[in-house]
Amino acid sequence: xxEYFEFLRRVYFFRNLSDDEIRLVESFxxxxxxxxxxxxxxxxxxxxxxxxxxEGKVEVWKNFYDAKADLLAVHGPGHFFGEMALVDDLPRSAxxxxxEETRVASVYREDFRTIVRENLSIALSIMTSISFLxxxxxxxxxxxxxxxxxxxxxAYRELEKAHSDRLLSERLSTLGKFSSIILHxxxxxxxxxxxxxxxxxxxxxxxxxxxxxxxxxxxxxxRMERLAxxxxxxxxxxxxxxxxxxxxxxxxxxxxxxxxxxxxxDGIAIVVECTTDEHAILDKDRIxxxxxxxxxxxxxxxxxxxxxTMRSYLENGRLVFELEDAGEGMNEKTRDRLFEPFxxxxxxxxxxxxxxIVRNIIESHGGAIRIDSKPGExxxxxxxxxHQG
Numbered sequence: 184x185x186e187y188f189e190f191l192r193r194v195y196f197f198r199n200l201s202d203d204e205i206r207l208v209e210s211f212x213x214x215x216x217x218x219x220x221x222x223x224x225x226x227x228x229x230x231x232x233x234x235x236x237x238e239g240k241v242e243v244w245k246n247f248y249d250a251k252a253d254l255l256a257v258h259g260p261g262h263f264f265g266e267m268a269l270v271d272d273l274p275r276s277a278x279x280x281x282x283e284e285t286r287v288a289s290v291y292r293e294d295f296r297t298i299v300r301e302n303l304s305i306a307l308s309i310m311t312s313i314s315f316l317x318x319x320x321x322x323x324x325x326x327x328x329x330x331x332x333x334x335x336x337x338a339y340r341e342l343e344k345a346h347s348d349r350l351l352s353e354r355l356s357t358l359g360k361f362s363s364i365i366l367h368x369x370x371x372x373x374x375x376x377x378x379x380x381x382x383x384x385x386x387x388x389x390x391x392x393x394x395x396x397x398x399x400x401x402x403x404x405x406r407m408e409r410l411a412x413x414x415x416x417x418x419x420x421x422x423x424x425x426x427x428x429x430x431x432x433x434x435x436x437x438x439x440x441x442x443x444x445x446x447x448x449d450g451i452a453i454v455v456e457c458t459t460d461e462h463a464i465l466d467k468d469r470i471x472x473x474x475x476x477x478x479x480x481x482x483x484x485x486x487x488x489x490x491x492t493m494r495s496y497l498e499n500g501r502l503v504f505e506l507e508d509a510g511e512g513m514n515e516k517t518r519d520r521l522f523e524p525f526x527x528x529x530x531x532x533x534x535x536x537x538x539x540i541v542r543n544i545i546e547s548h549g550g551a552i553r554i555d556s557k558p559g560e561x562x563x564x565x566x567x568x569x570h571q572g
Contacts, residue, residue, distance in 0.1 A: 187235065194266065197312070198312050198315075199312055204305050212288040212290055214237075214288055215289060217286075219284060220281065221281045222280050224265070224279055225275065226244075226278045228275050229272075230268035232268055232269075232292060235261075236260050236262050236263070237287060239260075239284050239285030241279050242257050242280045243258065243279055372403040372404075376404065405441065425468070427464070428462050432460040432495065434471065434474075434495075435457055436455075437471060438475055438493065439453055439455060449487060450487030451488075453491050455494075458495070459497045466547075469544045470548075473544050474506065481508035481562065484510030485510040485511075490508075491507070492506070501550075502567070503566065507564075512556045512559055512562055513556045514557075521554060522539050523539065548569070549569050551567050
């Protein structure tokens with residue numbers, strides 16, 4: 184039996200025992216041999232002894248019989264396992280399998296408890312060892328927590344920096360898109376305005392022609408104002424309404440005045456059907472921008488000879504604006520992206536902010552917008568706003 188003495192000295196339970204006391208424990212050791220693949224014990228079964236590997240190797244598995252079992256450890260000569268079986272009655276927490284031809288020494292719990300009952304010095308020594316183990320485990324646990332906390336703090340700082348870098352990158356990207364859109368979309372009306380001013384010089388003595396060119400120039404200024412309004416609303420992120428009393432039919436007439444030159448130029452007819460002229464409380468300028476934006480999208484999607492219809496009516500206590508074109512329409516995938524910033528399907532230019540601003544304005548009024556469209560069948564936009572007379 185003397186061959187187990189040195190192995191037993193390494194077990195923390197026995198670290199304070201005298202040589203005679205260790206030899207007493209050794210006298211209760213049993214030798215067992217296992218072939219490769221043999222199972223020493225199974226997770227969840229009742230624990231009854233602890234083991235010391237004297238030759239060979241064993242594997243410690245968690246969830247051994249599952250498809251995704253985890254190998255926790257491999258024990259070779261001098262290693263011990265299952266030692267808690269000596270002091271508690273809990274089930275095994277893992278499965279142990281012999282990796283190769285293996286010889287172990289084991290001590291049964293009942294034998295060990297007999298030794299403890301009959302030798303108070305051994306009991307005290309083991310209690311001291313367990314206390315030391317608990318204290319060491321606590322210190323390791325606290326140290327682990329402290330290390331984990333430091334790691335988490337470092338990871339959080341890295342995450343904050345990455346987030347900050349990403350925000351900066353996104354802002355620069357958005358600024359780039361803004362710059363490109365502003366230069367592209369403001370250059371067109373500026374070019375038109377410059378042309379009208381040059382024509383006005385040639386018509387200085389022809390009042391009718393002069394008024395015509397002045398009206399065109401004023402239209403281009405209005406267009407730039409609408410573009411500037413879209414950018415301002417987008418950058419502010421909110422809509423500040425300036426409410427006033429409005430007559431829907433008068434509002435539609437003003438929209439027609441604003442869009443008619445472009446529609447006439449493209450050969451698209453405008454139809455207005457206003458069935459209510461009850462006063463409503465709205466932000467007149469912004470609702471006009473909504474209707475003009477939608478009308479301009481309809482114009483770009485239409486062909487000469489098509490028509491564009493605007494209707495207004497009251498329905499269930501709500502003021503409804505219905506705008507319908509007979510243009511090219513759009514598929515569901517395009518429809519789902521209409522309210523994304525900078526998204527535009529038109530080949531004729533645009534900020535890509537128009538419909539996003541439209542929705543924000545309508546929602547700020549407590550209203551809703553719905554767009555129905557199919558390829559080749561045109562598009563219908565229905566705006567519904569609570570009616571406040």
